[in-house]
Amino acid sequence: MNSDAYDAIVIGAGAAGLSAALVLGRARRRVLVLDGGPPRNAAAAHVNGYLGIDGLSPLELLAVGRTQVEKLGVAVREGIASHVEAADGGFAVHVGSDTLRTKHVVVAAGITDSLPGLGGLSEGFGVDIFHCPYCHGYEVAGERLAVVATQPMSGHQVRMVRQWSDDVVFFLNDTIELGAEERRVFAARGVEVVDGPVNEIVRRDGALRGVRAGEAVHEVDAVFVAPTMVLNLDALAGFELEMTDTPMGPVVAADPMGATNVPGLWAAGNVADAGSQVISAAAQGAKVGAMINGTLVEEDWSLASAP
Numbered sequence: 607m608n609s610d611a612y613d614a615i616v617i618g619a620g621a622a623g624l625s626a627a628l629v630l631g632r633a634r635r636r637v638l639v640l641d642g643g644p645p646r647n648a649a650a651a652h653v654n655g656y657l658g659i660d661g662l663s664p665l666e667l668l669a670v671g672r673t674q675v676e677k678l679g680v681a682v683r684e685g686i687a688s689h690v691e692a693a694d695g696g697f698a699v700h701v702g703s704d705t706l707r708t709k710h711v712v713v714a715a716g717i718t719d720s721l722p723g724l725g726g727l728s729e730g731f732g733v734d735i736f737h738c739p740y741c742h743g744y745e746v747a748g749e750r751l752a753v754v755a756t757q758p759m760s761g762h763q764v765r766m767v768r769q770w771s772d773d774v775v776f777f778l779n780d781t782i783e784l785g786a787e788e789r790r791v792f793a794a795r796g797v798e799v800v801d802g803p804v805n806e807i808v809r810r811d812g813a814l815r816g817v818r819a820g821e822a823v824h825e826v827d828a829v830f831v832a833p834t835m836v837l838n839l840d841a842l843a844g845f846e847l848e849m850t851d852t853p854m855g856p857v858v859a860a861d862p863m864g865a866t867n868v869p870g871l872w873a874a875g876n877v878a879d880a881g882s883q884v885i886s887a888a889a890q891g892a893k894v895g896a897m898i899n900g901t902l903v904e905e906d907w908s909l910a911s912a913p
């Protein structure tokens with residue numbers, strides 16, 4: 607391995623990637639974090655549900671984390687890892703016209719949320735249109751909440767959202783079919799069901815007004831939808847990374863410590879667990895950081911014990 611090689615290159619400067627870098631930096635490892643752009647939750651005003659943080663925005667949280675790791679000597683570079691390949695017993699990571707060498711790679715590149723092409727939806731995503739009641743349910747609790755079905759997972763989503771309000775309307779949007787017995791249960795839970803397609807999320811002066819289904823506009827205070835989650839894994843296309851199916855879609859198959867089927871390639875955060883909130887993504891990153899350091903420590907001791 608080239609002596610200029612990093613101990614680890616972290617792809618993604620979100621909660622998972624920066625947490626891996628924090629542990630590695632504190633273990634005095636040579637680390638580079640590639641910051642490819644905004645995190646998944648950039649549109650949201652606050653990171654909710656993270657113990658000890660109250661009111662910090664997603665970008666502020668990452669800015670604090672970035673400063674913290676840089677103080678430890680971790681390099682953070684703006685740039686997208688375009689391609690990763692096996693090289694020289696480790697990896698070569700291509701960024702722009704540069705090829706960087708590393709012993710380990712942490713894939714912490716997160717998810718891109720692909721929303722259905724429904725007018726008014728993308729404008730409000732993260733503001734008054736949400737996917738995760740754990741992230742935003744408390745802030746809209748008790749209000750009139752819509753769940754617009756976009757995929758089979760929406761059937762689960764509406765059951766969850768009902769916990770945050772007893773005024774929930776479920777738009778089937780020609781996506782979910784309910785039988786008579788299911789309709790009876792929805793009625794018993796006090797959830798209104800609207801049949802037929804949704805045509806538009808109606809906004810006025812930038813604010814959500816309601817959901818238009820046919821001619822009728824149903825006024826609501828917030829909308830929940832289930833986006834299609836696309837993993838940001840293009841740079842890893844050269845590896846036969848094992849994937850695992852989950853109700854939210856396929857994710858990288860990583861063991862509880864973040865190890866993938868490719869030795870030296872680790873996964874943390876939403877790429878390995880699409881349901882992770884920020885705090886869990888950070889925890890997964892921290893675990894991966896410790897595992898990489900532990901692996902490098904053992905390599906040094908094995909070398910020392912060789913006759």
Ligand SMILES: Cc1cc2nc3c(=O)[nH]c(=O)nc-3n(C[C@H](O)[C@H](O)[C@H](O)COP(=O)(O)OP(=O)(O)OC[C@H]3O[C@@H](n4cnc5c(N)ncnc54)[C@H](O)[C@@H]3O)c2cc1C
Nearest residue numbers: 618620621622642645646647654687716732875876883884
């Ligand atoms: C609208 C919205 C609101 C949310 N609100 C909350 C909330 O209030 N509380 C909460 O706990 N969770 C919230 N979440 C979930 C939260 O966004 C995720 O849990 C968290 O972002 C996962 O962290 P991560 O590090 O895995 O991914 P990310 O935070 O998405 O970070 C991945 C980073 O990798 C970068 N990247 C991608 N590809 C490359 C590449 N090839 N090279 C270099 N960099 C790359 C991306 O640009 C991104 O910066 C919300 C999600 C959404 C969509």
